Amino acid sequence: MAYSIQDYKSDVHSNWCPGCGDFGILNAVQMSLMDMQLDPHRVAVFSGVGCAAKTPHYIQTYGVHTLHGRVLPFATGAKLANPNLNIIAVGGDGDGMGIGAGHFVGTGRMNLDLTYVLFNNGVYGLTKGQASPTLELGQQTKSLPQPNSSGAVNPLLLAFASGYSFIARGYAYNIPQLKGLIRDAIEHPGLSFVEVLQPCPTYNNINTREWYGGADRKDAEGTARPRVYNLEDQDHDPLISSETATESRHAKVGVFIEKALEWGDAIPTGIFLRNLTQNTYEERIGERIDTYRSEPPARRQIENNQQSVADLEPLFEELRVF
Amino acid sequence: MELIINHLAWRIGGAQGSGVDSAANLFASAMASGGLHVFGNREFYSNIMGEHSYFELRVSDHPVACPTTRLNVLTTFDAETAIRHSNEIADGGALIYDIKLIDTPFEKIPNLERRVQQDLGKVLDEKGLPRTMNSMLQLAEQRGITLYPVPYEDLLKTDEMLQKLPYATLKKMVNTMSAAASAALLDYDLKFINQGLEETFSGKQKVIELNIRAAEITYDYFKKTFTKPFSRKIEPIESNEKRLYVNGNQAVGMGKIAAGCSVQAYYPISPATDESTYLEGHESFPLKNGDGKGSILVLQTGDEIAAICSAIGAGLSGARAATSTSGPGFSLMAEALGWAGINETPVVVTLYQRGGPSTGLPTRSEQGDLRFALHAGHGEFPRLLVASGDLEESFYDAMRVFNYAERYQTPVIHLLDKGLATYKRTFPYFDSNRIKIERGALLSDEEAAKLESYDRFAYTDSNISPRTVLGQAGGVSWYTGDESTEDGHITEDPIDRILMMEKRANKLVSALQEIPEDEQFILHGDPNATTTIVGWGSTKGSILEALGRLNNADHSVNFLQGRLMSPFPAAAFSTILEKAEHLIGIEENYSGQFAQLIREHTGIAMDYFISKYNGRPITVDEVEESVLEIMGGQAPQKVVLHHGI
Ligand SMILES: Cc1ncc(C[n+]2csc(CCOP(=O)(O)OP(=O)(O)O)c2C)c(N)n1
Ligand code: SF4
Numbered sequence: 008m009a010y011s012i013q014d015y016k017s018d019v020h021s022n023w024c025p026g027c028g029d030f031g032i033l034n035a036v037q038m039s040l041m042d043m044q045l046d047p048h049r050v051a052v053f054s055g056v057g058c059a060a061k062t063p064h065y066i067q068t069y070g071v072h073t074l075h076g077r078v079l080p081f082a083t084g085a086k087l088a089n090p091n092l093n094i095i096a097v098g099g100d101g102d103g104m105g106i107g108a109g110h111f112v113g114t115g116r117m118n119l120d121l122t123y124v125l126f127n128n129g130v131y132g133l134t135k136g137q138a139s140p141t142l143e144l145g146q147q148t149k150s151l152p153q154p155n156s157s158g159a160v161n162p163l164l165l166a167f168a169s170g171y172s173f174i175a176r177g178y179a180y181n182i183p184q185l186k187g188l189i190r191d192a193i194e195h196p197g198l199s200f201v202e203v204l205q206p207c208p209t210y211n212n213i214n215t216r217e218w219y220g221g222a223d224r225k226d227a228e229g230t231a232r233p234r235v236y237n238l239e240d241q242d243h244d245p246l247i248s249s250e251t252a253t254e255s256r257h258a259k260v261g262v263f264i265e266k267a268l269e270w271g272d273a274i275p276t277g278i279f280l281r282n283l284t285q286n287t288y289e290e291r292i293g294e295r296i297d298t299y300r301s302e303p304p305a306r307r308q309i310e311n312n313q314q315s316v317a318d319l320e321p322l323f324e325e326l327r328v329f
Numbered sequence: 330m331e332l333i334i335n336h337l338a339w340r341i342g343g344a345q346g347s348g349v350d351s352a353a354n355l356f357a358s359a360m361a362s363g364g365l366h367v368f369g370n371r372e373f374y375s376n377i378m379g380e381h382s383y384f385e386l387r388v389s390d391h392p393v394a395c396p397t398t399r400l401n402v403l404t405t406f407d408a409e410t411a412i413r414h415s416n417e418i419a420d421g422g423a424l425i426y427d428i429k430l431i432d433t434p435f436e437k438i439p440n441l442e443r444r445v446q447q448d449l450g451k452v453l454d455e456k457g458l459p460r461t462m463n464s465m466l467q468l469a470e471q472r473g474i475t476l477y478p479v480p481y482e483d484l485l486k487t488d489e490m491l492q493k494l495p496y497a498t499l500k501k502m503v504n505t506m507s508a509a510a511s512a513a514l515l516d517y518d519l520k521f522i523n524q525g526l527e528e529t530f531s532g533k534q535k536v537i538e539l540n541i542r543a544a545e546i547t548y549d550y551f552k553k554t555f556t557k558p559f560s561r562k563i564e565p566i567e568s569n570e571k572r573l574y575v576n577g578n579q580a581v582g583m584g585k586i587a588a589g590c591s592v593q594a595y596y597p598i599s600p601a602t603d604e605s606t607y608l609e610g611h612e613s614f615p616l617k618n619g620d621g622k623g624s625i626l627v628l629q630t631g632d633e634i635a636a637i638c639s640a641i642g643a644g645l646s647g648a649r650a651a652t653s654t655s656g657p658g659f660s661l662m663a664e665a666l667g668w669a670g671i672n673e674t675p676v677v678v679t680l681y682q683r684g685g686p687s688t689g690l691p692t693r694s695e696q697g698d699l700r701f702a703l704h705a706g707h708g709e710f711p712r713l714l715v716a717s718g719d720l721e722e723s724f725y726d727a728m729r730v731f732n733y734a735e736r737y738q739t740p741v742i743h744l745l746d747k748g749l750a751t752y753k754r755t756f757p758y759f760d761s762n763r764i765k766i767e768r769g770a771l772l773s774d775e776e777a778a779k780l781e782s783y784d785r786f787a788y789t790d791s792n793i794s795p796r797t798v799l800g801q802a803g804g805v806s807w808y809t810g811d812e813s814t815e816d817g818h819i820t821e822d823p824i825d826r827i828l829m830m831e832k833r834a835n836k837l838v839s840a841l842q843e844i845p846e847d848e849q850f851i852l853h854g855d856p857n858a859t860t861t862i863v864g865w866g867s868t869k870g871s872i873l874e875a876l877g878r879l880n881n882a883d884h885s886v887n888f889l890q891g892r893l894m895s896p897f898p899a900a901a902f903s904t905i906l907e908k909a910e911h912l913i914g915i916e917e918n919y920s921g922q923f924a925q926l927i928r929e930h931t932g933i934a935m936d937y938f939i940s941k942y943n944g945r946p947i948t949v950d951e952v953e954e955s956v957l958e959i960m961g962g963q964a965p966q967k968v969v970l971h972h973g974i
């Protein structure tokens with residue numbers, strides 16, 4: 008029996024502000040799970056703290072709402088203990104690029120097989136709109152007493168520098184595209200990162216739905232010219248595989264950086280990079296511990312009739328007095 | 330002079346990286362293979378090369394468990410050790426040293442702190458002696474210490490086989506030679522040293538040969554030159570008990586493996602790191618039934634926040650998971666500890682205390698984090714806190730804490746310290762069957778699959794809710810650091826808040842009723858003694874040995890050792906403490922943290938407090954002397970101990 012979208016919806020009433028971009032992202036996550044027909048109990052959605060981080064409560068899978076900035080370490084532990092789980096980590100831009108930035112980098116180095124979705128609204132929503140690490144220098148969103156005096160971090164470039172092997176960007180109001188991106192990210196064998204441009208109608212009065220949609224840039228006929236565009240429309244090929252020649256790889260990295268830096272009147276979305284040349288952390292462990300997948304740490308039998316099954320004899324022998 | 334057999338306090342020192350540890354391990358293994366019991370304490374700087382470190386060994390025909398103040402033999406191969414430690418040799422003791430170094434002046438030793446130069450120098454100045462190693466030797470000799478000069482370099486350079494080697498290679502063998510000289514002094518068969526060398530350098534035949542040669546020429550030289558017998562002797566003892574020579578980091582690591590801990594996340598920090606690297610070095614191990622193998626995944630994270638969060642995450646997936654750290658790292662874990670508390674998720678934190686605050690004394694001993702471990706984290710949530718007192722307890726407690734964590738679905742802190750981490754002892758093999766593995770209300774896949782509906786935090790009579798793990802069919806559930814309803818979704822409802830607070834807090838009430846008494850505390854000695862010493866943690870060895878000495882001298886003293894610090898067995902403590910006429914607290918901290926805890930719970934205050942906070946362990950002699958001073962009515966209410974180098 009196939010799962011319907013209802014099977015991925017919890018009965019918790021969501022308490023985001025009307026018009027919040029988070030609704031679109033939530034829908035896209037649920038739709039991608041349905042698309043893949045993943046058993047809800049095999050999926051765990053982890054989050055940090057913030058508006059974005061309430062997401063797991065609205066999804067009918069295992070949901071773990073952790074600490075501000077710490078979503079990736081929690082998710083990492085859960086995944087390593089049971090590599091057979093499908094783990095999706097979500098959270099805000101403050102969560103991931105501010106207080107959790109160290110973990111963002113550290114996790115990037117591992118290439119675990121999990122997916123991280125970053126809700127980028129340029130503000131700290133839940134604490135009433137302070138500047139987030141992705142807000143540009145000099146911008147003054149609604150609740151800032153002064154213009155932002157720090158520059159913005161570029162999540163895509165940071166992801167690349169840290170080692171994420173799948174890097175994409177979606178837009179909260181383009182649900183069909185976002186659904187596809189999240190699905191591709193989950194299916195990617197390795198660590199995938201999806202930045203989502205997420206208008207926060209309550210606090211970010213600069214990067215609004217209208218702004219992304221280009222309402223201020225009408226053509227002669229009066230039609231808005233959206234700022235966001237799809238990389239696919241430019242025939243962007245994000246794939247780096249073992250067959251990609253070295254020069255071609257370098258060229259692709261160059262294009263990646265160029266695209267990641269594009270902002271303002273043209274904002275690319277879609278898959279920026281899909282690197283299949285790195286093995287996953289789980290594979291590396293599996294090479295050392297051959298039972299890692301068949302008997303993952305979390306599922307390993309540790310007792311028999313309440314007696315420890317571990318044989319300590321070799322450990323004792325090693326320290327034995329002769 | 331009476332010959333004392335098989336009781337020895339021996340010390341070797343030198344610059345870090347110069348082979349002090351190798352010499353000590355060689356000597357210890359030679360002793361242990363002769364059937365003797367060995368206790369070792371390593372003192373070292375937070376430094377890789379050059380600073381002074383030393384290793385002391387106690388050797389006996391019965392188990393020994395603590396450091397002493399009174400050395401019998403000091404073995405040296407540098408001037409610094411002879412200068413720093415010669416005052417520590419008890420009357421009738423021996424000092425082995427390098428004859429070539431005796432003219433070394435204090436100021437030629439860059440690592441000798443100004444304070445040490447001044448203190449030692451003052452004594453020499455008063456006697457009109459120059460500030461040199463030789464003057465220290467003279468002082469020792471005047472006290473009746475026998476001096477044993479050994480010409481290490483000449484011996485090496487005149488030996489036919491060894492002289493061909495480059496001097497740099499030769500120099501490395503001085504530590505072997507000093508161990509051999511000690512064996513000669515103690516009239517202990519050289520074959521045990523040679524055996525130790527074979528073990529140490531196993532597989533490197535050439536190195537073994539050279540070292541055996543160096544040991545032989547030293548041993549022969551010593552025997553020929555110093556013919557008068559020394560007052561102490563070591564004789565091998567027949568023993569067919571299988572023994573380990575193990576330190577606390579290893580004992581805890583073994584306990585974790587036995588307990589089925591399958592994920593350990595950590596960030597490097599002394600004195601905890603060696604446990605994690607030990608585990609990673611033994612990530613795969615056989616199973617008792619012979620088929621298959623077990624494993625533990627060790628994850629080095631980017632910081633301690635990530636370490637504890639990953640351990641909790643692994644716990645959510647169903648693994649027995651732990652992290653291991655020291656004060657600075659634990660400081661970073663406070664918020665996550667509360668997350669595990671409110672989410673009723675088992676996690677074990679192995680906390681090795683060291684000198685604080687801040688980076689403090691990174692490689693030294695202190696019991697300064699008891700109150701912190703009890704309170705770390707904001708808000709109120711249940712935690713269990715277990716303090717081990719020796720290496721054996723460290724192993725078995727390392728197993729037990731996982732049971733507590735899963736039974737009460739809450740964080741458990743296993744509190745140890747630098748002493749326990751690095752003390753080394755000979756022990757019979759541990760027996761993992763002594764501790765049953767209890768996983769608490771953990772649902773099997775079959776049980777979970779049969780659930781019709783499931784609330785992770787369901788209110789129950791026992792206050793413990795059946796637990797599913799991520800991935801189990803039938804058990805889909807939610808967790809949040811916010812207060813939640815039974816289903817794990819956020820709530821700010823005042824009634825649910827009360828119920829949830831009470832549910833969590835009451836788990837500790839059950840824990841206190843269910844955990845066996847000897848896991849909560851141990852009353853050592855005569856329950857009716859007039860004086861009760863109260864202590865916890867790594868001072869156990871020193872207190873116990875001092876207890877024996879005091880009671881042999883017809884004093885009436887017992888020792889109440891605290892083990893379970895949270896929940897605290899207040900009623901039992903009251904009963905015991907009310908019985909004694911005099912109460913003496915002993916702790917390696919400034920403020921008497923355990924005494925405060927007892928007073929908080931029972932209203933009973935210690936009459937005296939023996940306190941030490943110089944980063945060095947409390948020795949048996951310090952306990953004995955200060956308790957006697959107190960009993961003699963000579964002591965202030967707080968006796969501060971100073972011993973240590
Ligand atoms: C350690 C800690 N510091 C501060 C906070 C307060 N806090 C809650 S949410 C938040 C910022 C959330 O911003 P973001 O991650 O961008 O998520 P958003 O609300 O915008 O979705 C902060 C600072 C906290 N919960 N924990
Ligand atoms: S504050 Fe912004 S991000 Fe938060 S719910 Fe409201 S609109 Fe959404």
Ligand SMILES: [Mg+2]
Pocket residue numbers: 057099100101126127128129130131132139
């Ligand atoms: Mg935000």
